[in-house]
Amino acid sequence: MTTPAFATPRLLRRALVLSLPTVAVLAVMVLSYGLHVLVAAGLWLLAFAAIALLIRRTLRDAAHLALWARNLAAGGEATPPRLVPDSAAEEIASSVAQLRHAWHDRQAALAALARWNDGLFETLPDPLVLLDRDRRVVRVNRAALGLFGRDPSDRDLAAVLRTPAVLAAADSVLAGGPAEGGEFDLPVPAERSLRFSIESLGPSPASSAVAVLVLTDLTAIKRMERMRADFVANASHELRTPLATLLGFIDTLRGPARDDPEARDRFLGIMHDQGSRMARLIEDLLSLSRIEQDEHTPPAGTADLGRIVKDGADALTPLAAARSMSIDVGIDPRIPLVAGQADQLAQVVQNLLDNAVKYGRQGTAVTIRLEIAGPLPDQAGPALRAGPAVVLRVEDCGDGIAPEHLPRLTERFYRVDSARSRSLGGTGLGLAIVKHIVGRHRGALAIQSIPGRGSAFSVFLPAAAG
Ligand SMILES: Nc1ncnc2c1ncn2[C@@H]1O[C@H](COP(=O)(O)OP(=O)(O)OP(=O)(O)O)[C@@H](O)[C@H]1O
Numbered sequence: 001m002t003t004p005a006f007a008t009p010r011l012l013r014r015a016l017v018l019s020l021p022t023v024a025v026l027a028v029m030v031l032s033y034g035l036h037v038l039v040a041a042g043l044w045l046l047a048f049a050a051i052a053l054l055i056r057r058t059l060r061d062a063a064h065l066a067l068w069a070r071n072l073a074a075g076g077e078a079t080p081p082r083l084v085p086d087s088a089a090e091e092i093a094s095s096v097a098q099l100r101h102a103w104h105d106r107q108a109a110l111a112a113l114a115r116w117n118d119g120l121f122e123t124l125p126d127p128l129v130l131l132d133r134d135r136r137v138v139r140v141n142r143a144a145l146g147l148f149g150r151d152p153s154d155r156d157l158a159a160v161l162r163t164p165a166v167l168a169a170a171d172s173v174l175a176g177g178p179a180e181g182g183e184f185d186l187p188v189p190a191e192r193s194l195r196f197s198i199e200s201l202g203p204s205p206a207s208s209a210v211a212v213l214v215l216t217d218l219t220a221i222k223r224m225e226r227m228r229a230d231f232v233a234n235a236s237h238e239l240r241t242p243l244a245t246l247l248g249f250i251d252t253l254r255g256p257a258r259d260d261p262e263a264r265d266r267f268l269g270i271m272h273d274q275g276s277r278m279a280r281l282i283e284d285l286l287s288l289s290r291i292e293q294d295e296h297t298p299p300a301g302t303a304d305l306g307r308i309v310k311d312g313a314d315a316l317t318p319l320a321a322a323r324s325m326s327i328d329v330g331i332d333p334r335i336p337l338v339a340g341q342a343d344q345l346a347q348v349v350q351n352l353l354d355n356a357v358k359y360g361r362q363g364t365a366v367t368i369r370l371e372i373a374g375p376l377p378d379q380a381g382p383a384l385r386a387g388p389a390v391v392l393r394v395e396d397c398g399d400g401i402a403p404e405h406l407p408r409l410t411e412r413f414y415r416v417d418s419a420r421s422r423s424l425g426g427t428g429l430g431l432a433i434v435k436h437i438v439g440r441h442r443g444a445l446a447i448q449s450i451p452g453r454g455s456a457f458s459v460f461l462p463a464a465a466g
C-alpha cells in the first residue's frame with residue numbers, strides 16, 4: 001500500500017480552527033490584562049504548532065484507513081495499515097478486517113453454491129437450454145449437447161431447433177407471456193420424439209439468461225407404447241384366425257354337414273387342431289409373461305444342461321423322424337453345471353430344436369452341441385465375461401434366414417414367412433421366449449445363418465460358481 005499524501009493545507013486549516021479558542025483567550029488577556037500583543041502572538045503560534053503536531057497523526061491514520069478501504073472495495077488484498085495503537089482508527093481497522101473476513105466466507109459459500117448449481121445443471125438427464133432476451137442460446141447442459149450434436153451457444157435458438165411451435169413458444173415467453181409447452185419430432189441427427197416446456201426465469205445479475213427451455217425425450221416411451229399396441233393387435237389377430245375357423249366349422253356342422261359323418265370327422269379334426277393352436281398360443285403368451293415378470297431376478301439354482309439337452313433331443317426325435325430327419329447330439333463330458341432354472345432351459349432347448357426340425361430340409365440332420373464356450377459374442381454381459389461359460393449350439397440344414405431378418409427374429413410374432421410358420425402350427429413366440437429366458441440367465445444368444453445352407457443358434461450361459 002502506498003503512503004497517502006494527506007494535504008498540508010488541510011492540516012493547517014484544521015489546526016487554525018482548533019486554535020481559535022486560544023486566540024479568544026489571548027485576546028481577552030491582551031485587552032483586559034495588558035498582555036503584550038507580540039507575547040500573545042508568540043503564545044498563539046506555540047499553541048497552533050502544538051495542535052498541528054497532535055492532529056497530524058490522526059489525519060495521517062484516517063488517510064491510511066481510507067486508502068485501505070478503497071483498495072479492499074476494489075477487490076485488492078492489502079494488509080491493514082500500521083496505525084497509532086489503541087486509537088479509534090485502529091478500532092475501525094479491526095472492525096473492517098472482521099467485516100472483510102465475513103465477506104470472504106460469504107463469497108466462498110456463494111461460489112460453492114454456484115459450482116453446485118452448475119454441476120446440477122450439467123448432470124440433469126433432460127436437455128436444458130438457457131436463452132437470453134433476444135432468443136440467443138446462453139448455455140446448454142451436457143444432455144442438450146448430446147441431443148444437438150454440437151454447442152449452439154451464442155446463436156439463435158433456430159440454429160438448432162427449427163420447429164415453428166418451439167420458436168413461437170420461445171418468442172411468446174420472452175415477450176413476457178406465461179410458460180408454454182408441447183410435443184414435437186426432431187428428424188436430425190437421429191429421429192426423436194420430444195416434449196418441450198419453456199419458462200421465464202426472471203432477470204439475474206450473474207447471467208444474461210432470462211428463460212429456460214426443457215426438453216424431455218419421449219422416443220423410448222413412444223416406442224414402448226407402439227410395441228404394446230402392436231403386441232395387443234398381433235395377439236388378437238393370432239387368436240381371431242383359429243377362432244373364426246372354429247366358429248365357421250361349428251356353423252357347418254350344425255347346418256349342411258349335420259348328417260354327414262365323414263365330413264363331421266374331418267371337421268372335428270380341424271377344429272381340434274385350431275383349438276390346440278389357440279391353447280398353445282395362450283400357453284406361450286402366459287409363459288412369456290411369467291418369464292418377463294422375473295427377468296430381473298436371476299435364477300438361484302443350478303441345472304445339468306447335458307441332461308436337459310439329451311431329454312430335449314429324445315422328445316423331438318419322433319417329430320424329426322416324421323420328416324425323415326435325425327438329431328445328432330454331442331455333449332462335452334467336461335461340461336460344468338450352469339447357473340439356471342432347469343424347466344426354463346428345457347424350454348430353450350425345445351424351442352430351438354423345434355425350429356431346426358420345422359425349418360430344416362426334409363431328410364437332413366439337426367445337430368445339437370454342448371461345449372465349453374470359447375470366444376464370447378459382442379453382446380455378452382459382465383456375468384458371462386466374469387468366468388467360465390458354456391455354449392449350446394443348434395444347427396440345421398435348411399433354407400436359412402436372410403440377414404435383414406436376423407435383428408428382428410426374436411421379436412414377438414415376428415416371422416420370416418408367416419404363412420409357412422402358421423401352416424407348421426407356429427405362434428411366432430418361440431424365439432421371443434428363448435431370448436427372455438437367456439436374458440434372465442445373464443447369457444447371450446447369437447444367430448448365424450447362410451441363406452440356402454442353414455442356420456445356427458448359439459446360447460451362451462455362465463457356468464455355476466464353484
Ligand atoms: N432354424 C430356423 N431356420 C429358418 N428360419 C427360422 C429358424 N428358426 C426360426 N426361424 C424363423 O424365425 C421365425 C420366428 O421363430 P419362432 O420360433 O419365434 O416362431 P415360430 O417357430 O414361427 O413359432 P413357435 O416357435 O412359436 O411355434 C420363424 O417364423 C421363422 O421364420
Ligand SMILES: [Mg+2]
Pocket residue numbers: 351354355426429430431
Ligand atoms: Mg419356433
